[in-house]
Amino acid sequence: MRYLPHTDVEVQQMLDQIGVSSIDELFSGIPENCRLNRPLDLPAAKSESETLSFLRGLAEQNSKTSDWDSFLGGGAYNHFIPSAIDQLVSRSEFYTAYTPYQPEISQGTLQAIFEFQTLICQLTGMDVANASMYDGASACAEAVLLTIRAGKKRNKVLLSQALPPQYRETVATYSRYLNVDLIDVPLQKGVTDQAELKSLLDDQVAAVVVGYPNYFGQMEDLAAIAELTHASGARLVAAVAEPLALALYKSPGELGADVVVGEGQSFGIPLSYGGPGIGFFAVHKKDMRVLPGRLVGETVDQDGQRGFVLTLATREQHIRREKATSNICSNQGMCILMVGIYLALHGKQGLRQLAELNYAKAGYAKDQIGQLDGFTVPYSGESFNEFVITCSEPVATLKKRLEQQGILAGISLGRDYPDLENGLLICVTEQNSREQIDRLVAALAGGES
Amino acid sequence: MMSTEGRGLILDEKLLFERSQPGRIGYSIANLDVPAIAPDSSMTRDEIAGFPELSEVDVVRHYTRLSTWNYGVDSGFYPLGSCTMKYNPKVNEAVARFPGFTDIHPQTPEALNQGALELMYNLQRDLCEISGFPAMTLQPAAGAQGELAGMLMIHAWHEAKGQKRHKVIIPDTAHGTNPASSALAGYEVITVASDGILSKEAVAAVMDDDVAALMVTNPNTLGLFEADIREICDLVHERGGLVYSDGANLNAMMGISRPGDLGIDVMHFNLHKTFSTPHGGGGPGSGPVGVAEKLKPFLPVPVVIKNADGYKLEYNCPESIGRLKSFHGHFGILVRAYSYILSMGGDGLKRATELAVLNANYIRARLEGEYDLPNKQRSLHEVVFSEDGLQNECHTLDVAKRLIDYGFHPPTIYFPLVVHGALMIEPTETESKQMIDEFCDALLMIAEEAKTTPELLKQAPVRAKVKRLDEATAARKPVLRWELE
Numbered sequence: 001m002r003y004l005p006h007t008d009v010e011v012q013q014m015l016d017q018i019g020v021s022s023i024d025e026l027f028s029g030i031p032e033n034c035r036l037n038r039p040l041d042l043p044a045a046k047s048e049s050e051t052l053s054f055l056r057g058l059a060e061q062n063s064k065t066s067d068w069d070s071f072l073g074g075g076a077y078n079h080f081i082p083s084a085i086d087q088l089v090s091r092s093e094f095y096t097a098y099t100p101y102q103p104e105i106s107q108g109t110l111q112a113i114f115e116f117q118t119l120i121c122q123l124t125g126m127d128v129a130n131a132s133m134y135d136g137a138s139a140c141a142e143a144v145l146l147t148i149r150a151g152k153k154r155n156k157v158l159l160s161q162a163l164p165p166q167y168r169e170t171v172a173t174y175s176r177y178l179n180v181d182l183i184d185v186p187l188q189k190g191v192t193d194q195a196e197l198k199s200l201l202d203d204q205v206a207a208v209v210v211g212y213p214n215y216f217g218q219m220e221d222l223a224a225i226a227e228l229t230h231a232s233g234a235r236l237v238a239a240v241a242e243p244l245a246l247a248l249y250k251s252p253g254e255l256g257a258d259v260v261v262g263e264g265q266s267f268g269i270p271l272s273y274g275g276p277g278i279g280f281f282a283v284h285k286k287d288m289r290v291l292p293g294r295l296v297g298e299t300v301d302q303d304g305q306r307g308f309v310l311t312l313a314t315r316e317q318h319i320r321r322e323k324a325t326s327n328i329c330s331n332q333g334m335c336i337l338m339v340g341i342y343l344a345l346h347g348k349q350g351l352r353q354l355a356e357l358n359y360a361k362a363g364y365a366k367d368q369i370g371q372l373d374g375f376t377v378p379y380s381g382e383s384f385n386e387f388v389i390t391c392s393e394p395v396a397t398l399k400k401r402l403e404q405q406g407i408l409a410g411i412s413l414g415r416d417y418p419d420l421e422n423g424l425l426i427c428v429t430e431q432n433s434r435e436q437i438d439r440l441v442a443a444l445a446g447g448e449s
Numbered sequence: 450m451m452s453t454e455g456r457g458l459i460l461d462e463k464l465l466f467e468r469s470q471p472g473r474i475g476y477s478i479a480n481l482d483v484p485a486i487a488p489d490s491s492m493t494r495d496e497i498a499g500f501p502e503l504s505e506v507d508v509v510r511h512y513t514r515l516s517t518w519n520y521g522v523d524s525g526f527y528p529l530g531s532c533t534m535k536y537n538p539k540v541n542e543a544v545a546r547f548p549g550f551t552d553i554h555p556q557t558p559e560a561l562n563q564g565a566l567e568l569m570y571n572l573q574r575d576l577c578e579i580s581g582f583p584a585m586t587l588q589p590a591a592g593a594q595g596e597l598a599g600m601l602m603i604h605a606w607h608e609a610k611g612q613k614r615h616k617v618i619i620p621d622t623a624h625g626t627n628p629a630s631s632a633l634a635g636y637e638v639i640t641v642a643s644d645g646i647l648s649k650e651a652v653a654a655v656m657d658d659d660v661a662a663l664m665v666t667n668p669n670t671l672g673l674f675e676a677d678i679r680e681i682c683d684l685v686h687e688r689g690g691l692v693y694s695d696g697a698n699l700n701a702m703m704g705i706s707r708p709g710d711l712g713i714d715v716m717h718f719n720l721h722k723t724f725s726t727p728h729g730g731g732g733p734g735s736g737p738v739g740v741a742e743k744l745k746p747f748l749p750v751p752v753v754i755k756n757a758d759g760y761k762l763e764y765n766c767p768e769s770i771g772r773l774k775s776f777h778g779h780f781g782i783l784v785r786a787y788s789y790i791l792s793m794g795g796d797g798l799k800r801a802t803e804l805a806v807l808n809a810n811y812i813r814a815r816l817e818g819e820y821d822l823p824n825k826q827r828s829l830h831e832v833v834f835s836e837d838g839l840q841n842e843c844h845t846l847d848v849a850k851r852l853i854d855y856g857f858h859p860p861t862i863y864f865p866l867v868v869h870g871a872l873m874i875e876p877t878e879t880e881s882k883q884m885i886d887e888f889c890d891a892l893l894m895i896a897e898e899a900k901t902t903p904e905l906l907k908q909a910p911v912r913a914k915v916k917r918l919d920e921a922t923a924a925r926k927p928v929l930r931w932e933l934e
Contacts, residue, residue, distance in 0.1 A: 001800065001801075003535075003538060003725075003792075003793075003801075003878075003879050004800060004804055004878055004879065005879065005880070005881035005882075006804055006807075006881065006882065010881070010882040011804075011807065013882065014807055014808075014810075014811040014882060015807070017811060017814050018807075018810050018813075018814040019814065020810075023803045023807055026827070026829070027705060027806065027829070029674045029826060029827040029828075030674045030676070030705065031676050031679070033679055034676075034679060034710075035706055036581075036704065036706055036707055036710070039704070039796065039799070040578055040703070040704050040795030040796075040798060040799065041578050041795065042578055042579070042790065042794055042795035042798070043791070043794060043795075044794045044796075045791075045792060045793055045794030045797045046791045048540050050791075051544070051792050052540065052543065052544060054791065055544040055547065055568075055784070055787075055791070056547060056549075057564070058549075058564035058568050059548070059549025059564055060564065061549070061563050061564030061567070062549045062557075062561070062562045062563070062564045063557055063562060064548050064549060064552040065552050065553065065554055066548070066552055070554060072554045072557065074556055075775050075776075076554055076775075078554065080479070082476070082477075082505075084505055084508060084509055088509065088512045088513065088516075090542070091512075091513065091516040092521055092522075092523035093516040093519040093521045093523065093524060094515075094516050094519060094521070094729070094730055095521070095537070095542075095727040095728075095729050095730070096521030096523045096524075096527075096537050096728070097519045097520060097521040097522075097729075098527070098529060098532055098534060098728040098730070098731065099728070099730070099731040100730065100731070101529070101861075102520075102849070102853065102858065103915070103918050103920075104853055104910050104913035104914065104916070105518075105519065105520035105853055105910075105913050105914070106518075106520065106730075107515070107519070107914045108516050109519055109731070111462075111464070111515055111518075112730075113730075114929075114930070114931070115464060115465050115466075115931070117929055118464075118466065118499075118930040118931045119465075119500070121930045122499050122500055123497060123500075127930075128929050128930065129929075131731070134590035134594060134732075134733070134774055135590065135774045135775050136775060137772070137774050137775040138590065138594070138773065138774045145633075164775075166772060166775040166776070169771055169772040170772050170773060170774055170775070173749070173772055174597075176601060176604070176605075176634075176635075176771070177601070177604050177634055177635025177636075178633070178635055179635075219492060246494075248488060248493055249488070249492050249493055249494060250492060250493065254494070270552065270781070271551065271552060271553060271554050271555070272550065272551050272553070272780050272781040273550070273554075273555050273562070273777060273780035273781075274554075274555030274775060274777050274778075274780060275555075275590070275733075275774070275775075275777065275779040276590070276732075276733035276780075276781055276782060277775070278733075288929070295927075296929070297923040297924070297928055297929050298923070298928040298929075299918050299920065299922055299923035299928075300918070300919055300922075301915040301916040301917060301918050301919070302916040302919075303916055305915055305916070307914075307915040307918045308918075309918050309920050309923050311923040311924050311927060311929075313924075316625070317593075317625035317626050317628070317629035318624075318625035318626075318864070319625065320625070321625045321628040321629060322628035322629060322631060322632040322637075322638040323632070324625065324629045324632075326629065326633075327593045327594075327596065327597060327626050327629035327630040327633055328593055328594075329591075329592075329593050329625075329626055330593070330734055331730075331731040331732055332733045333729040333730030333731035333732050333733075334727070334729035334730065334732070334733060335733060336730070337512070337730075340465075340512075341508060341512060343500075343501075344465050344475065344503055344507075344508045344511070345475040345476050345503070345505060345508050346475070346476045347469075347473075347475060347476065347501050347503060348497055348500040348501070348502050349476075349502065350475070350476035350478060351497070351500070352496070353478055354478050356485075357478060357481055359488055360481060360483050360484065360485055360486050361483055363483075364483035364484060364486075382489050382492055384488075399558075403558070408554070408557060408558075411556050430478065430479050431479075433482060434482040437483070
């Protein structure tokens with residue numbers, strides 16, 4: 001096997017040095033009643049070319065976004081990925097290294113994380129960002145736990161119903177046995193209902209969690225929600241599933257959010273059937289010491305040269321064990337690089353320009369569909385990339401009909417929102433040409449042919 | 450002024466933000482082919498202060514230079530104990546980049562992504578065979594999330610039986626994630642001393658009807674197989690508890706012993722350890738979880754199943770602990786792990802385990818005597834020395850830093866906590882005898898240097914990008930981001 005370098009002669013030399021007569025003897029610490037004593041029932045090893053062709057066969061059975069007119073979003077976004085990203089993340093000095101426990105030989109990873117932390121702070125308008133979480137949903141769950149830790153015995157958390165359903169489900173899983181009371185905040189015209197929010201807020205509420213943009217692509221009035229939230233002494237968590245919106249709209253930090261979490265997949269990470277992506281997590285300085293996750297800080301070496309290290313580790317599981325701020329011990333290093341490279345390439349001007357392009361494309365589609373008979377665009381507020389339509393035709397039939405024309409029309413909303421049984425969430429990005437949008441509109445208009 | 454700091458090929462590189470030039474661009478964006486419209490101006494932001502402006506060349510050179518300051522498995526020997534830093538095969542990287550795997554949206558109808566689902570289904574099946582568990586979830590994003598999933602399933606199982614139990618027993622050799630995950634699942638942690646191998650008596654002394662589970666790592670972090678594991682599982686089960694096994698060290702067991710056959714109820718894998726997926730500077734990993742039949746109803750959603758129509762994602766699992774993250778796990782990592790299993794086959798996986806154990810025992814044989822070995826039992830895939838016996842006030846940290854000067858990544862240090870100044874060495878199977886000999890020679894020379902020229906250890910490293918860094922100041926006065934002046 002090409003990954004196993006031992007020759008028979010070397011194996012014998014090593015056994016001699018150890019003083020045993022066979023490899024089996026090395027396993028003598030495993031009692032007989034714990035042995036498998038039969039070969040593993042797995043297919044025989046494939047050669048490299050067989051592996052490639054077998055897996056190519058599986059890959060070819062899948063439907064690539066590039067082969068369809070795809071309007072799927074809902075937390076995973078189809079954005080263009082510059083060629084430089086894969087070239088750079090393929091440098092194996094990056095991807096074959098581990099967590100930078102030995103900073104002197106990990107400065108590349110450490111500086112890249114420090115830069116990532118800075119980029120996230122700039123985008124979100126916050127003071128401190130950690131070295132990433134698994135994804136947006138789990139970051140949102142960790143944000144809820146942070147507010148409970150920091151909330152001095154408050155145990156209620158108010159979740160906007162327009163927080164992405166997968167985020168809400170993940171929050172529920174994480175807080176299942178932690179005596180946290182999760183309460184839904186109803187919606188009004190596709191955004192969090194502020195009157196309802198106000199009536200639910202009391203001195204037991206640790207946090208209010210809203211999407212920005214929310215699951216329907218709507219931009220919430222974060223400043224007003226922050227004011228209400230702070231008046232009751234709770235923290236506002238803004239969860240950002242489409243961070244490209246932050247290049248266009250006021251940052252959650254500027255509008256009063258206390259914790260900003262989100263998903264960074266939009267920034268140069270392949271869709272990859274939904275993972276891996278990357279969660280980001282940012283707070284104000286006051287919450288720095290209750291953050292979950294890894295943090296990289298700047299320091300100097302013995303010669304006064306700048307360098308970077310993992311820091312504030314006393315929050316973490318390997319030191320605090322059951323009293324740690326989280327059990328997480330990884331960061332999404334490869335994805336940190338993708339996001340860093342993507343943001344560095346786009347920079348101040350490019351990211352804004354791209355956000356404006358996305359805004360215009362989605363706006364065009366929303367406008368065109370809104371003019372069709374049999375379809376409505378129920379929410380009139382400001383939206384980014386995604387919007388809801390309701391259809392007179394049953395959504396399942398409509399989707400199937402468009403699928404036959406090479407169009408993945410969007411995500412059905414009925415399962416998560418019974419009120420929107422005929423609702424479809426449509427996502428339009430810079431990857432959708434005007435021709436694609438026109439085909440979508442024509443196909444929707446085509447009715448049952 | 451030209452920098453004079455860089456030496457030879459150790460090139461300097463400023464931060465992205467310090468390289469930025471107003472007006473410089475590194476992007477290429479599609480043309481606007483629809484009418485331009487502007488959002489509500491009261492809601493839009495000013496430019497992002499401090500955001501970089503760079504050319505593509507600037508960015509490419511920046512990250513290329515950063516990469517040269519890193520030491521990876523492809524640079525050399527990386528015996529980081531408990532992390533299983535085996536070679537990351539290149540074919541795995543190639544297949545993970547097939548457009549049919551990277552360019553697929555998670556909300557695409559299942560009938561249109563049968564290849565991806567078949568891959569996940571097959572991987573579930575293969576991991577079940579390797580571990581001996583009847584059911585598997587691929588959802589967890591990492592080992593620690595797998596632990597959380599497992600402990601939540603244990604909690605849900607007790608709850609479904611109407612039992613309220615509050616405690617989890619964890620040996621003192623465990624990874625810190627074990628107690629942290631137990632606490633997240635709502636449990637109080639009872640630590641038991643293990644004296645190398647956990648005894649049935651030690652468990653019996655704390656096992657009562659308030660204990661929900663025992664959480665063990667097998668082989669444990671000293672590299673020792675928990676020889677009483679079957680009897681311990683029986684004991685815990687008799688008293689109404691369940692047993693969780695941390696699969697961090699599965700590389701010592703493939704084809705030899707299966708946790709699911711031993712009475713273990715739940716175990717997480719680390720695909721980035723045992724199944725060769727890259728560690729990526731800290732992630733993304735992947736932490737599938739295998740469970741006994743009784744825990745199957747509690748698996749997180751979605752579960753990949755096969756029926757007459759083909760493969761599908763099942764969400765209708767009323768007793769499930771729920772969702773751990775968005776979508777269906779770290780699919781890109783699952784592709785790599787599956788590629789590895791295909792390449793190795795069952796015999797290859799067993800051989801990998803055998804050679805990993807051979808390598809670790811060879812290191813032990815070469816260094817025992819010169820380095821103190823607190824636990825003398827027969828060890829498997831890793832060996833843990835202590836700093837006792839090092840001369841002239843030299844400590845484990847000094848040995849580790851000196852190894853850098855010799856061109857090696859240091860072992861895991863100061864873990865497990867039960868060993869004084871632990872040096873935890875895990876070579877894995879992908880290292881040759883020559884490489885291991887060079888490493889052992891270096892460690893023997895360092896032990897000699899500690900006797901004769903200890904300053905070489907105290908000053909180390911001198912051949913890295915930076916010298917020892919001031920970690921105390923970094924924690925006392927945290928600088929966690931670059932600031933616009």
